[in-house]
Amino acid sequence: AQSVTQPDIHITVSEGASLELRCNYSYGATPYLFWYVQSPGQGLQLLLKYFSGDTLVQGIKGFEAEFKRSQSSFNLRKPSVHWSDAAEYFCAELTGGGNKLTFGTGTQLKVEL
């Protein structure tokens, strides 16, 4: 079955520390991958996407992600976390012949001041 796995349900980091959120995909040989962020009670905002080309993708708010085909991974990183980054983060893959996004279960990020 097509699936996106986010192994970490909750992560807590100190403000100013680096962050890495893990994501593993399983669908495509040439996957289309996304990271979204959701604040409580809100919709989702796209952070970045990977379709092809350079395996290191830059996004908004200082986030980046690296696509590693050998590991089927698309981990999200940020060098220095800000308190405002506290939110839930979702990894997603375009599946179903391009008809839908399959989401991971999300990682809740808490930032300690």
Added chain:
Amino acid sequence: DGGITQSPKYLFRKEGQNVTLSCEQNLNHDAMYWYRQDPGQGLRLIYYSQIVNDFQKGDIAEGYSVSREKKESFPLTVTSAQKNPTAFYLCASSLYRGNTEAFFGQGTRLTVV
């Protein structure tokens, strides 16, 4: 401003009643989607539509119905057949099927009592 509008933000209904959630977009997008979000389960696709007057079932369509009579509107009806309707519902759109970024509305929280 262009975007997706979901209404209402909060909705309460008695068990056994049908309820319709509104989703309107002014982005001139062809494709629209409904997702359901439950804690710890990520987002699951209910229905999607690629063009007017056409829609397809997603992964959890049972107990739901949709219509797509206009390009900008994609209402979702939660019927009495849906066994556990209390959830957060998110509407999204994209320029066309499979295209890059999906834009999300702010969501509707439905509580059935």
